[in-house]
Amino acid sequence: MTAYVVNKYGDSNVFEDRTVETPSPDDDEVLVEVAATSVNPIDAKIRRGDLPDLSPLLPAILHGDVAGTVAAVGSKVTKYNVGDRVFGLAGGVTDYPGALAEYTVTDETLLASVPENIDFEAAAALPIAGLTAWEMVVNEAAIQSENQVLVHGGTGGVGHFAVQYAAATGADVVATVSSAEKADQAGNLGATDTANYETESVQAYTAEYASSGGFDVVIDTVGDENLARSFEAVAPYGTVVSTESSSVPRPDLLHEKALSLNLVLTIVPLLTDEPLSRLQEGLKNLSKHTSAGDVSPLIDSVYELSDVEQAHRRAEHPDRIGKVVLEN
Structure with a gap:
């Protein structure tokens, strides 16, 4: 699969497209075909090398937000089936692989169903x-x-x-x-x-x-x-x-x-022994309130995944309004 990898810390031009092995889900994991992801401040900080304690080992696939379709499930996964539309947290920190790729794996607890009233681009703007x-x-x-x-x-x-x-x-x-x-x-x-x-x-x-x-x-x-x-x-x-x-x-x-x-640091359960269920409950609430129309993501711009350099540059621009999204 194609992934957009950081092999050194620096400006938005450090991303490289590489062909890497498609991951296989462990027993409690879901393989997601990535439809979209979005840029968060933590992604830019890790890219720059500002958060060494949170950064994955290089070369690394960044981005925590993910939305896409379930491509495969582990033997103990009970919540999702192949073909389901999901959104949630891929990782992009410490040992968790990120979503800047054609596929990513994540624990089923870190996913929720995409609300029927939004598309993948909007869903990718929601999680973090x-x-x-x-x-x-x-x-x-x-x-x-x-x-x-x-x-x-x-x-x-x-x-x-x-x-x-x-x-x-x-x-x-x-x-x-x-x-x-x-x-x-x-x-x-x-x-x-x-x-x-x-x-x-x-x-x-x-x-x-x-x-x-x-x-x-x-x-x-x-x-x-x-x-x-x-x-x-x-x-x-x-x-x-x-x-x-x-x-x-x-x-x-x-x-x-x-x-x-x-x-507040939302990803604490990814960095500690705190249960991932806290994030699961949060994602369910987010899905519920989005479905009800209580909240709606404000999207500044949408880029192709291959234009990740431009997307990061836009996300760090002071004129940005809302979220910058990348679609696959």
């Missing part, structure tokens, strides 16, 4: 970003209808799902954006209001949109240095949930405001 947003909004922040919520990066890969999940609770949701086009998209996703972080100060939009000295919950899909803005915007005793925390600026505000800071 959708699961991360679910963890942030539902499991960690437990957002309620009476909450005032700020979502940083409201039209990003995770952010656009977070806006939809938060809005579905009935909460007032303010999304930070960087352009009028992104503001329109955030409104379409359910944001009550938007704030342009390039032209408006944290103090200004917090005073305008939050009525209790700050937002009850801040969903920070940017993290790191942006956490300082989150700590400024959140109300005393409030909750900040983020995906990035290699540095925590303004720790004084954490103490002064008695804040809760919760961190």
Whole structure:
């Protein structure tokens, strides 16, 4: 089969197309004929060599998101049959092979059925970003209808799902954006209001949109240095949930405001001995809410799998809105 392999770390031009052996599923695994995958920040970070502890051995096949058709099943697989449409997590980290290939294998627990109302390209945009947003909004922040919520990066890969999940609770949701086009998209996703972080100060939009000295919950899909803005915007005793925390600026505000800071890394079960069933439940919820129309993936652009270099370049561009998808 053809695979797009990283043999060294670097820019988006490090991908090489190679002919490799088609994998065979173990007893509890499913062989998926890849129809589509999508780019997540973790894919770019591994490609660049920024996450050595999470990176697979080189040469490596990257990308965690997968959507496609079941081509073969292991002897103990009970949930799926050949020909089923599935989406989920392929891996692309540590010992788990990724989805940048014609076929990939993955544990049946890491898959769910593709909702009937979406195609493979949309399904491939769901797994990591959708699961991360679910963890942030539902499991960690437990957002309620009476909450005032700020979502940083409201039209990003995770952010656009977070806006939809938060809005579905009935909460007032303010999304930070960087352009009028992104503001329109955030409104379409359910944001009550938007704030342009390039032209408006944290103090200004917090005073305008939050009525209790700050937002009850801040969903920070940017993290790191942006956490300082989150700590400024959140109300005393409030909750900040983020995906990035290699540095925590303004720790004084954490103490002064008695804040809760919760961190999310969806793929923890792939990196530890935590049960994969947590991811299975998340995928089922994602499928259910997508089927019901509560959430819908926002796709920026679609590339051929062979154009993975261009896809990664687009995914890292600041003008991107939603997810970048590759189809096979």
